[in-house]
Amino acid sequence: MSAAPAQIFRVRSGNGVDTSQTLHFSFDGKTYTGHPGDTLASALLAHGVRLFGRSFKYHRPRGLLSAGPEEPNALVELRDGARREPNTRVTVVELFDGLNASSQNRWPSLSFDALGMNGLFTSVLGAGFYYKTFMWPASFWEKLYEPMIRRAAGLGRAADEADPDLYEKSTAFCDVLVVGSGPAGLAAALAAGRSGARVILCEQDALPGGRLRDESATLDGKAGWQWAEQVRQELAGMPEVRVMTRTCVFGAYDGGTYGALERVADHVALPKDGQPRQRLWRIVARECVMATGAIERPVVFPNNDRPGVMLAGAVRTYLNRFGVSPGRKAVLYICNDDGLRTALDLRRAGVAIAAIVDSRPAGVGGGAQVASQCGAAFFPGGAIADCYGHSGVKAVLVRDASGKARSIACDLVAMSGGWSPNVALATHLGNRPVWHDDLCAFLPSTLPPGMVAAGAAAGVFDTAEALHDGAVAGQRAAVACGFAATLPVLPEAEPTRYAIRALFHALKGVPSAKKAKAFVDFQNDVTAKDVALAAREGFVSVEHLKRYTTLGMATDQGKTSNINALALLAEITERTIPQTGTTLIRPPVQPVAIEALAGPHRGTHFKPTRLPPTHQWAEEQGAVFTANGLWMRAQWFPRSGETDWLETVSREVRTVREAVGFCDVTTLGKIDIQGPDAAEFLNRIYVNAWLKLAVGRVRYGLMLREDGFAYDDGTTARLGENHYVMTTTTANAGGVMAHLEFCHQWLWPELDVQFISVTDEWAQIAVAGPKSRAVLEKIVDASFDLSNEAFPYMAAAELTVCGGVAARLFRLSFSGELAYELAVPARYGDALARLLMKVGEPFGIAPYGTEALGVLRIEKGHPAGPELNGQTTAHDLGMGRLLSTKKDFIGSRMAQRPALTDPARPTLIGIQPVNPEDMLVAGSHLLPQGASATATSDQGWLSSVAWSPSVGSWIGLGFLTNGPARKGEIVSVHNLLAGTIIAARIVDPVFVDPKGERLHG
Amino acid sequence: MRLTCPSCGSRGLEEFTYRGDASVRRPAADASEQAWVDYVYLRDNPCGRHQELWYHGAGCRSWLVVTRDTRTHEIFDVRNARDVALTERQTDAGQGEIA
Structure with a gap:
């Protein structure tokens, strides 16, 4: 590292900089000094640094154009490692000790850039070059053109690692939101704040004042920024007013909602422990005063991008706020009197003014007077026809009104094409601004409800007028919210004159x-x-x-x-x-980092994990887990000595078929349904009949969507005269709940029925296998008769277990074995699992996971998620006979459409490879044997497959054209991903106990 | 955007989900297939005032009939869907008696 060069361009003390303290920072590996209050831009400029970056396409040397967030040129990579932040505008980076930045889009170095020769290929890189140059051959795009463009063009590099900082989201409500703290914004906040209204004042800068800090003009004879500080202090003392600096209101949204980004810790090396780096605000405001100021326009002239060509207002900012002169000898190029302030300020700072080039004809504006005050050559009706100096301005070619051109040496060009009101917020909701020829500016015309523009944002450029405009806007906003607001006494401002004549470019006759x-x-x-x-x-x-x-x-x-x-x-x-x-x-309005938009919602805070009540116990058992929606479920429970998952799962399946197993099924949606019309309601929701279900009985139900396709299935138990409990699939639990609410509230409001989700209230465990009754007898209180006669298949009861714990028992079977589902209050779920292990031990009990659950249901031919995929009908699922023809239910009419009941539709079948060793893969296509592998021969697909220890073969469920009529036929199973074709036989989808005798045992 | 739920007051958009046109009515079971196709699949896409169904799923779970301007997102009215449906039934029943 080289020694810090002196701040030779720090010509005076700036109103926003504390020169009593010195900060050290580095840019491109070189160490510099600056002061608190500096931006990276002002600190580098103080050292005479003019070259900040290379341009996007032509790699041209670029310097600072502006002093604010509008900066297009001076973008750097800020910080490093995981905190590296590309495309950061140096004009908004507040300096801190140890700051580290590097230039971007240059190779090998900023001052010598090999790709600078892109400028020589301008004819290739002109407008629409993406569309013209790289059109053919098409195959070159991905391999050659795109990587080439990406290397040559482009800006900074994003960090390679995850952002280590914290981000927050917050919501605020107020009566009056004031955006911007220039003269208009401060006056508005003062008027509204003094009335007692809840006011939020947002300022994107670290300091309030807006242009008051950038100008040398006075208020009440004192520096303008001093009045801004005084108002800030008064506002800070008001309990209902909140002043938020470093907070950019970046968007206006419907219903008086605004998005704002607070840069909480961007101005320090590292956030404090636990402090967020940035905070995303949603501000809900009844009224909004948009006092966002204006942005100065550059003038388009040849080589107007040389480092040292700057906006005239930015030059004043560097001088007055930061005490830095951007040059030693300046030429002004203006079309309005506002730009003349730059000449006077530079002159006062001892900077020579070589020339004032005023596009206005002689006699318009105060150019002649200012030129003579500054000792500058004056060119009314003139233009800058060219600009010289490869990596920094050395001279300009000035054309006078008569067309005569001469070269004038300078190292700074301060230009002003006039000011464009910053109307962005007013247009976010689609309100088009209107062009005003007299001001050469777009101004808001219609504004979103509750919003008003004030000050320069409304085209009011004069300081005295802007103060008044802002005060009136603040007063009106407070009154609109019901507060008695009055106009504050405002400070006296020096009169100003704008006198703009349109100037957009200087391209003719050059x-x-x-x-x-x-x-x-x-x-x-x-x-x-x-x-x-x-x-x-x-x-x-x-x-x-x-x-x-x-x-x-x-x-x-x-x-x-x-x-x-x-x-x-x-x-x-x-x-x-x-x-x-x-x-x-x-x-x-300004770039917002994706981290800020995400806020704390990263990882499990974005996608939380739901854990069933037996999760901790399952962990202790060494279970392997799988995600099922948001739920984590035990997939299988390996035992020592088992070498692969299939061995474990097959053992779990055999345990259920031969002894007894249990599985946490809490994740299934549970909806408690109560009311005199509950039965009638279920009758309209499900395809099958529900009016005659007796108390203490359970029934399987299938729901359709209104378009006639299957939506969800499950069982519903009748626990009392007017009390039912429904189960849904795990995935659709939330959707079914909303569906029930919709049907009740909107379609059938006359039905007296209510619902509540009780999924998290009950821990539910399936106990399945020939010995399940024997196990349950150890748990269920003795007063309850578990015999097959007293509690048969599809029975349900509310009872007690373990000596008085309330529980619900359902004799349901997904596996095809004698089986129960026992529900206990969720807090007992863990204890129930442990108890089952203990009392089940003599019977050879073992827990089983979702994988064995899947094998058991495939062996039994029960459709699940892969079958209810949103494209299948009741007919496709082999449940066409369930559809009641005696009642109206959701989907009843549309399910009757001929295309939905066509026997030729792919319909549920079982499938078994001819060679038991052949593996089936879900997603494979079913084709007639010998048919060519084309779409026209495609007759169906495999939806679920498993190795069945009970059958001793791979088995599958799938859908096949005219399926049920084709039992015994051998088809070809095409696995297009693996490129394999195997022969398989169409069979009944129920592989185990087709008569269902075990269920009733 | 914000909606004023009749039960919960002014709430942010993220608490609600949109369903669609609230002006369509479920046909009778024996209505023509065309009537059912219209109900299930066809929706107008009006420019301006639109009555639509929203669900306050992250709040009170009420279905709401919201009158909204599709151009400006101005909200004119929010009512409980159940109240709207019940009122319609009473009106229909009343007209039936007159007829």
Whole structure:
């Protein structure tokens, strides 16, 4: 590291910088010094650094254009490692000790860039080059063109690691939101705040004041920023007012909702422990005063992108706020009197003014007077025709009103094409701004409900008028919220004059203009020639121009380029600016990091994990888990000595078939349904009949969607006269609940029935196998008769277990064995699992996971998720006979459509390979033997497969055209991914105990 | 966007889910197939005022009939769907008696 060079361009003390303290930072490996209050831009500029980056396409040397968030050129990579932040505007980076930044899009170094020669291939890289140059051959795109473009063009590199910092989201409510703390915003906040209204004042900068900090003009004879500080202190003392600095309101949304980003710890090296780096605010405001100021426009002239060509207002910011002069000898290029302030401020700071080039004709504006005050040559009606100096301005070619050109040496060009009100927030909801010729600006016309624009954002550029405008807006907003607000006494401001005459470019009658690039969009390297080319090729709509040239589509979203482009296009197509149009601005006003939008919702905070009550116990058992929606479920329970999962699962299946096993089925949706009309309601929800289900009985039910396709299935038990409990599939639990509410509240409000989800209230465990009754007898209290006669298949009861614990018992079987589902209050779930292990031990009990559950149901031919995939009908599932013809139910009418009951539809079948060793794979296609592997021969697919220890073969469920009629037929199973074809026999989908005798045992 | 739920007050959009047009009515079971196809599949896409169904799933679980301007997202009215449906039935029944 080299020693810190002196801050030779720090010519005075700035109002926002504390020069009593020194900070150290590095840029491209070189160490520099700065002070608290500096931005990275001002600190580097103080050292005379002018080259900040390379441009996007042509790799041209670029310096600072602005001093604010609109900066298109000076983008760097800030910080390093996991905190590396690409495309960071140096103008908004607050300096901190140890800050580390590097330039981007340059190779091998910023001052010598090998790809700078891209400028020599301008003819290739012009407007629409993406569409023209890289069209053919098509195969070259992915392999050659895209990687090449990505290496050459582009900006910074994102961090390779996950962001280690914290981000928060917060919501705030207020009566009046004031966006911006310039003269108008402060006056508005003061008027509204003093009335007692709840006010939030958001300022994107670290300091309040807006342009008051950038100008040397006074308020009540004191520096403008001092009044801003005084107001900030008064506002801070108001209990209902909140001043939020470093907070950018980036979007306006419907219903008075605003998005804002608070940069909580961006200005320090590291956030404090537990402190978020940024906080995303949703602010709900009844009224909003948009006092967002204005952004100065550059002028389009040849080589206007040389480092040292800056906005005139930015020059004043560096001088007055930061005490830094961006040069030693300046030329001004202006079209309004506001720009003349720059000459006076520079002069006061001892900077020589070589010339003032004023595009206005002689006699308009105060240019002549200021020029003589500053000792500058004055060129009324003049233009800058070219700019010299490869890596920094050395001279400009000035053309006077008569057309005579001369070269003038300088190292700084301060330009002002006028100010564009920052109307972004007013247009986010689709309100188009309107062009005002007198101000050469778009102003908001209609605004979103509750929003008003004030100050420069409303085209009120004079400070005294802006103060008044803001105070009136704040007062009205507070009154609209029911507060008695009055106008505050405002400080006296020096009178100003704007006197703008339109100036967008200086391209006519310039000898060198043909070759030199005149930039419209600095960040995306779009030149005036590109705009002309696009127009010539027919892209005369501003929206098309944007997309064809990429103008305004960079990270700065064209803040400094859109209006110049529009004006150029208007001129080329011989239309007025209003005729040419305007593009609406979309949120965000400034880039918002994806981390801020995600906030704390990362990892399990984004996708939380639901754990069934036996999870901890299953962990202790060494279970392997699988995700089932948000739920974590035990997939299988390996035992020592078992070498692979299939061995474990097959053992679990055999345990259920031969002894007894148990499985946590809590994840199934459980909906408690009560009311006199509950039976009638179920009758309309399910396809089958429900009116005659007796108390203490359970029934399987199938639900359709209204379009006639299967939606969900499960069992519903009648626990009392008016009391039912429904189960849904795990995946559809939430959806079925909303569906029931919809049907009840909207379709059949006359039915007296209510629902509540009780999924999390009950731990439910399936106990399955020939010895399940024997196990349950050890748990269920003795007063309850578990015999087959007293509690047969499909019985349900509320009872007690373990000496008085309330429980529910259902004699249900998904496995085809004698089986029960026992529900206990969720807090007893863990104890129940442990108890089952203990009392079941003599019977050879073992837990089984979802994989064995799947094998058992496939062996039994029960459809599940892969079968109820949203494309199958009751008929397809072999349940056509369930559809009641005697009642109306959801989906009843549409399920009758001929195409939904056509026997030729693929229908549920069982399938077994001819060679038992052949493995089946779900998703395989079923084709007639010998048919060619084409779509026309395709007759169905495999939906679920398993190795069946009971059958001793792979088995599968699937859907086959005319399926049930084809039992015994041998078809070809095509696994197109593996490229295999095997022969398999169509069989009944019930592989085990087809008569169902075990269920009733 | 915000909706004022009759039960819960002004709430953010993230608590609600959208279903669609609230002006369609479920046909009788014996209605023509065309009537059912219209009900299940066909929806107008009006520019301007639109009555639509929303579900306050992250709140009170009420289905709501919201009158919204599809261009501006201005909300004119929010009512409980059940109240709307019940009122319609009473009106229909009343008309039936007159007829």
